[in-house]
Amino acid sequence: MSRAGVVLCRCNTLIDSKMDFNTIERRLQKHKNIVFIQRVNMACSPAGKQIIEEMASLHGIDSLVAVACSPLAKGSVFKDLTRKLGIDKNMLEIVNIREQCAWVHEYDDATSKGLTLINMGINRVVKAQPDSTTINCAMINKIKCDKCKRCLEECPNRAISINDDGYPAVNPDLCQRCGVCIGGCPLAVISLPDFKVDEISAMLKGASGAKSPFIVGFFCDFAYEEADKMGQAGSAYSPNLHIIRVPCTGAVNMITVNDAIAEGVDGVLIAGCDASQCKRKRGNEVARYRIENFQKSLEEQFLEKERLSYVSLGEGLKEASIINDDKCNRCGACQQVCPYGAIKQQDEGKFQVYYKACRSCGICAAACKPGAILVPVCPDKKIMNAIDAALAI
Amino acid sequence: MGKINIIICTNIHCQGSKINFLEIKEVLEKDGYEVVLHSNFCDEIKRGFYPSPFNNCKLPTVFAGCSPCVMEGKLKKLLNCPVEIVNIREQCAWIYNNVEEVNKTCQNKIFFGIKQVKYARIESQPENVLGKKLKGYISLMEKYGPNPFKM
Numbered sequence: 153m154s155r156a157g158v159v160l161c162r163c164n165t166l167i168d169s170k171m172d173f174n175t176i177e178r179r180l181q182k183h184k185n186i187v188f189i190q191r192v193n194m195a196c197s198p199a200g201k202q203i204i205e206e207m208a209s210l211h212g213i214d215s216l217v218a219v220a221c222s223p224l225a226k227g228s229v230f231k232d233l234t235r236k237l238g239i240d241k242n243m244l245e246i247v248n249i250r251e252q253c254a255w256v257h258e259y260d261d262a263t264s265k266g267l268t269l270i271n272m273g274i275n276r277v278v279k280a281q282p283d284s285t286t287i288n289c290a291m292i293n294k295i296k297c298d299k300c301k302r303c304l305e306e307c308p309n310r311a312i313s314i315n316d317d318g319y320p321a322v323n324p325d326l327c328q329r330c331g332v333c334i335g336g337c338p339l340a341v342i343s344l345p346d347f348k349v350d351e352i353s354a355m356l357k358g359a360s361g362a363k364s365p366f367i368v369g370f371f372c373d374f375a376y377e378e379a380d381k382m383g384q385a386g387s388a389y390s391p392n393l394h395i396i397r398v399p400c401t402g403a404v405n406m407i408t409v410n411d412a413i414a415e416g417v418d419g420v421l422i423a424g425c426d427a428s429q430c431k432r433k434r435g436n437e438v439a440r441y442r443i444e445n446f447q448k449s450l451e452e453q454f455l456e457k458e459r460l461s462y463v464s465l466g467e468g469l470k471e472a473s474i475i476n477d478d479k480c481n482r483c484g485a486c487q488q489v490c491p492y493g494a495i496k497q498q499d500e501g502k503f504q505v506y507y508k509a510c511r512s513c514g515i516c517a518a519a520c521k522p523g524a525i526l527v528p529v530c531p532d533k534k535i536m537n538a539i540d541a542a543l544a545i
Numbered sequence: 546m547g548k549i550n551i552i553i554c555t556n557i558h559c560q561g562s563k564i565n566f567l568e569i570k571e572v573l574e575k576d577g578y579e580v581v582l583h584s585n586f587c588d589e590i591k592r593g594f595y596p597s598p599f600n601n602c603k604l605p606t607v608f609a610g611c612s613p614c615v616m617e618g619k620l621k622k623l624l625n626c627p628v629e630i631v632n633i634r635e636q637c638a639w640i641y642n643n644v645e646e647v648n649k650t651c652q653n654k655i656f657f658g659i660k661q662v663k664y665a666r667i668e669s670q671p672e673n674v675l676g677k678k679l680k681g682y683i684s685l686m687e688k689y690g691p692n693p694f695k696m
Contacts, residue, residue, distance in 0.1 A: 164558060164587040166616070193558055198639055225614045255619070365686035367679075381677055382617025387673035388591060390683050415694030419686045421679075456689045461677050469671055534664040541660040545653045 154185045154278045157213040158270070161195035161220035163250055170254035171262040179267055185278050187211045195220050196229045197532035208237045215243035215277035220272055221250040223381045224373075225395065228279035240282035242346065245443055246275040251383030261383055261391035262452060268394060288345060289327035290334065294319050296341040306402075308433035313472045330432035331403025335442065340407045353411040357397060362394065365418035369395045372435070374466040374511070375423035383470065393421070400424070401462070402435030406446045409460055413450070419459050426464040427510050429492045433485055436464075460520035470508035471528045473517060475503055479524035486516035486525060549577050549659055550626075553633075554586035554610035560638040563647045572652065578659070586610055594678045595623045602626065604667055607658040609651075614622045627665035631658035 158180060162168040168191075177189050189282070190207045192200040196217060210217070216239055218230045223246040234244045247269050251273040285291075289311070303320050304312050311326035312333060322333075334342045340349040359366060367390075371379060377396045382389060394454040398404055401424030409420050422439055430436040440462055447457035472494070475486070486503060487495040494509035495516060505516075523532070551573055555566045570580045575617040581598045583589060599606075606626040608620060621628050633651045641647040 164556065164585070169591045197558065199558070221615070223658075273602055364691055365683060367683065367686065376669075381618055381671050382618060382673060382675050385622055385670050385673075386619070387671070389676035390674065390679050392683055392686075393679055413692060414694055416692050418689075418692045418695070419682065421682060424637050454695070458685055459684075459692070461682065461687070463676055463682075465678075467674070471668075475637050516626055528666075531664065534661065537664065538657070538661060545657065 154215055155187045155211065155213045156185050156215040156274060156277055157204075157208055157211060158189045158217045158274070159195050159207075159391050160189065160191045161200070161218070161250075162193050163221060164194055164253075165252045167250050168178055171259060171266050171416060175263055176267050176270065180274075182268065183271075183274060185274060188212055196226045200424070201229075201233055204233060204341055205237060213239065214236075214282075215245075215280070217240065217245045217247060217270065217273045217277060219247045219249055219266070219273070221385075222246075222248045222252075222376075224377060224380055225251075225362065226239075233262035240284075240412075242275055242280045242283045245277045247273040248380075248395075251380045253391075254296050255383040255386055256388050257391045261363070265391045265394065268359055268362045272355040272394065275354045275358035275359075276351045276509075280348070283345060285345075287324065289324040289329060290343075291321055291343055292322060292323045293341040293343070296339055298339060300338065302336050302338060303333040303342060306438060307333050308435065308513060328432065329399060331399040332432065332435050332438060335403045335405050336402075337405065339403050344399065344403075348385045348402060349405050349408055354410050356408075356412050356415045356417065359394065359415065359417065362509060363392055366416070366437055367393045367419045367421060368412050368417050369393050369421040369423055370401065370408075371465075372398055372401045372424040374425055374429075374431075374469075375401075375463075378465045378469050379423075400430070400435035402430075402432060402437075404439060404442075406442055409446060413451070413455070415460065416528040419461070421461055421463055423463045423465050425492075426467050426509065429466070429494070429511070431491050438461075454537075455522070466511075467508040470510065470512035472507035473512060473514070474504045474526045474528065475505060476524045476526065477502055479522045480520075481522050481524075483521065483533055485519045485521070489515050489519045491515065548676075549578055549601070549662055550578065550602055551580045551655065552583065552586070552606060552610075553655070554583050554608075556585045556587070556610075558585075559611060559634045561617045563641075563644050564633070564638060564651050565648055569652050569655065570649070573655065590619075590623055593605065593623075593638040597624075601671075605662045606627070607631060607655060607662050609655050611635065621668055622670060624635065625667065627667055629658045629659045629662035629665045630654055 194200045216352045249266040253266040309326050309328050311323045312320050315321045401422050424436045450457050492509050494506045514527045517527045573580045573677040612628040612632045619624050631654045637650045
C-alpha cells in the first residue's frame with residue numbers, strides 16, 4: 153500500500169489565512185494512504201525542507217503530496233527535495249492551493265475546493281508507479297499497442313517511426329514531450345514520464361462530494377499560467393473549476409474525458425491557446441477536432457455536447473512586442489522565428505505584431521538584425537543597464 | 546536620489562537573522578532614499594491592501610524580499626507603482642552562510658535594483674478572461690442540470 157506524506161504549506165500566512173487548514177487536516181486524517189500530514193510555515197525554505205526531510209525519513213514515505221503554491225512558482229524546489237529524499241519523481245504531486253484556492257475564492261469555497269484538489273492529488277500518487285527509467289520522452293507500451301499507427305499521424309514533430317517489429321518507436325531527440333500522441337492514442341498506451349492517462353483518470357475519482365456543477369479543466373501550460381496570473385491579481389473565478397495541468401491541449405485523451413463524464417463530472421473544459429498560438433505546433437488544432445468528435449458521441453448518449461468545451465486563454469496576457477517601422481528593413485526574420493505566429497506582413501510590406509497572440513518571448517527581437525523590435529517587458533536598454541550595474545559592483 | 550522608495554521585508558523566517566537590515570537601511574538613507582522595513586510583509590498584505598507608509602506612494606519602488614515568482618503580480622497590484630523586485634531571499638539569505646558575504650550581497654542587490662527600477666512601469670492588470678468565460682459556462686451547466694451519470 154502506498155505511503156504518502158502530505159505537506160501543507162502556510163506560505164507565511166498567505167495561504168492559511170484564507171482557508172481552514174484545521175478542517176483540511178481533520179478530513180485528510182481519514183485517508184488510509186496518508187502516513188503523516190505536516191503543516192509548515194514555508195515548505196520552500198531551508199527550515200521547511202528540513203522538517204519535511206525529517207518527517208519523510210521518520211515515516212518512510214514513498215510519495216509526497218506538496219500542498220502549496222503553483223508548480224510554475226516552486227515546482228523545482230519540490231522536485232529537488234523528492235530527489236534528495238530518494239522518492240521517485242513520479243511519486244510527487246504538487247497541489248496548487250495558493251493561486252487556485254486561497255487567492256481567488258472565499259474562505260469556505262477555498263477550503264472545500266482545496267480539499268477536493270488534495271484528494272485528487274493523493275489519488276494520483278496512489279495510482280502512480282515508480283519509474284526507474286531515465287527516458288525523458290513519450291513512451292509506448294508495446295504490450296498493449298495494437299500497431300494502429302495513429303501516433304505516427306498525430307505527432308507534430310515526426311518523432312515517431314515504425315520499428316522492424318512493426319511497433320512504433322519514439323525518437324527521443326525529436327520528441328518535444330507535447331503529449332499530442334497520448335491524446336490521439338485510441339488505447340491510451342502512450343505516456344510521458346510525468347503525464348499518464350490512468351493517473352489522470354484516478355485523479356478524477358477523488359472528486360466526489362465536490363460543489364455542483366463540478367467542472368474539470370484541462371489547462372495547457374499557457375492557460376495554467378493565465379489562471380495563476382488571475383490568482384496573483386486576485387481576480388476571482390468560480391470555485392466549481394478544478395484545474396488539471398496538461399502539457400498541451402492535444403495531450404488530453406478522450407478516454408480521460410469519458411472517464412470524467414462517467415465519474416459524474418458535470419462539465420469538462422479544455423483550455424489552451426488560440427488558433428495560431430500553439431507552441432506545440434498544432435496541439436490545439438487536433439484538440440478541437442477531437443472535441444468535435446467527442447461532442448457527437450455525447451449527443452448519442454443523450455448528453456449536451458457543451459459538457460465538453462474548448463476555451464482559448466492567454467490571448468493578450470503579455471504585453472506585445474513593438475516593431476519600429478523606421479528601423480525595420482522588411483527582412484521577415486521575425487515572422488519566421490516567432491513560435492506563436494504572432495507576426496504578420498501587411499499589404500504594404502510592413503510587419504505587425506498581433507498583440508493578442510504575442511507571448512513576449514523576445515525571440516523576434518533577438519533575430520532582428522536592425523534592432524527594430526522592442527520587447528516592452530525587457531528592453532535591450534534594461535539588459536545593458538543591468539550588465540553595466542553588475543560590472544560596477 | 547530620493548526619488549525612489551524602498552521596501553525591505555526582514556521576516557526572520559524568510560531572510561534569517563544573518564542580514565543586518567538596520568545597517569543597510571542606514572546606508573540607503575544616507576544616499577537619500579526613503580526606506581521602510583517590514584517585519585513580515587506577507588502578514589501585512591494578507592487582507593489584500595497595503596497602506597503606503599511613504600510620503601509619495603507613486604514613486605518607483607524597489608521591493609527587497611522574496612523571489613518575483615512568489616507574488617510578483619500580487620505585489621504590483623498592491624503597490625500600484627513601478628516596482629522592481631530584488632530577490633534577497635532565494636538569491637542571498639538562503640544560499641550564503643557567511644554573514645559578511647550575505648550582507649554585502651544583499652546591499653549590492655538592492656543597489657542593483659535601484660539602478661534597474663527606472664525601467665519599471667505600472668503594468669495594467671490582466672483582464673479576467675478566465676472568470677468571464679467560466680461564468681458563462683457554469684450558468685450553462687446549471688441550466689443543463691447535473692450529469693445523469695452522477696445519479
